[in-house]
Amino acid sequence: MMQRRAFLSGGLALLAAPLAAEAQQAGKAVKIGVLLPQSASLSVPMVTALRDGLKQLGYIEGQSIVIEYRFADGKFDRLPGLTAELIGAQVQILVVGGTTPAQVAKKVHRQSRSCSQESATRSRRAGRVFCTPAENATGFSTAHEDGFAGKWVELLREVVPRATRVIVIHNPTNPSNIRYWRDIKIAARG
Amino acid sequence: MTLQSLEVGTTESLDRALRVMAQEYSDGLIVVTDPFLSAHRTRIVESTNRQKVPAVLDSKSSSRAAGSYRMAPAFPRCTGAPLPTWTNSQGREGG
Numbered sequence: 298m299m300q301r302r303a304f305l306s307g308g309l310a311l312l313a314a315p316l317a318a319e320a321q322q323a324g325k326a327v328k329i330g331v332l333l334p335q336s337a338s339l340s341v342p343m344v345t346a347l348r349d350g351l352k353q354l355g356y357i358e359g360q361s362i363v364i365e366y367r368f369a370d371g372k373f374d375r376l377p378g379l380t381a382e383l384i385g386a387q388v389q390i391l392v393v394g395g396t397t398p399a400q401v402a403k404k405v406h407r408q409s410r411s412c413s414q415e416s417a418t419r420s421r422r423a424g425r426v427f428c429t430p431a432e433n434a435t436g437f438s439t440a441h442e443d444g445f446a447g448k449w450v451e452l453l454r455e456v457v458p459r460a461t462r463v464i465v466i467h468n469p470t471n472p473s474n475i476r477y478w479r480d481i482k483i484a485a486r487g
Numbered sequence: 488m489t490l491q492s493l494e495v496g497t498t499e500s501l502d503r504a505l506r507v508m509a510q511e512y513s514d515g516l517i518v519v520t521d522p523f524l525s526a527h528r529t530r531i532v533e534s535t536n537r538q539k540v541p542a543v544l545d546s547k548s549s550s551r552a553a554g555s556y557r558m559a560p561a562f563p564r565c566t567g568a569p570l571p572t573w574t575n576s577q578g579r580e581g582g
Contacts, residue, residue, distance in 0.1 A: 335526040371526035372498070395522025446519065449543045450488070453515045456541050460514035462489050464540075466504055466531070467519040470496040477519045478492065485488040 327356070329364045330388030332379055334398045337368045343394060373397065380405040397471055446477035447484030501527055505534045516542040 333340040356362045365386050367379040380402040393399040465481055467474045493504040518524055535542045
């Protein structure tokens, strides 16, 4: 039974080791659920890094850990269902890639939980590093300082000094993109 | 510099954005870091290559595929700000 499920956004972090240690002491493999927004093929670098990192910490897939993977293939409407699948598979740790998928997964996790523990991460401003676990959620997110996205404009100007018309593709549903778009507009005026 | 904003958060809006890219002239393209956009980077890169527009993309793999430029932060750290890292299509990095 899943009494405590760690929720990691962006990568493995602080809660993985204690949980794995508990399970290993009990002689059981820790079951990890990995949810990534891309296709399996595009996720290869992330999956490889995750496996390598776990291996360096002594966690071997198929031995001390079992990993269940779900890939949304860029279809974010699939994220709630995939999260529910992993929860139904009794994973003890959820590793979710990306702020938006993590927010969706946390919501599903909260709604699906019938046991008592509060799981949601305290509301934090997107784009900040999680240095300490918040309840049973932790991880990292990209920590760009204000003005960072203006560097993209500077880089483009270096490549195309006479650029006068630039298309910017951004996702307004992602809180960090709102900041990036603001930074880009400021830099473009400069 | 005039910016044209293309808001993309669904496959339908991505389709629209790619159509706009194909139809309208631009001197350059910036694709902001976002999990949805990353998940669809193959389509965006293909479109960028067809238009032969200089692009700043969000990931090393995208920029290599497109022969474009990428700027992304170094691995985020728990203390202090991440160091910005520039990587060009050959994977060379600078501060």
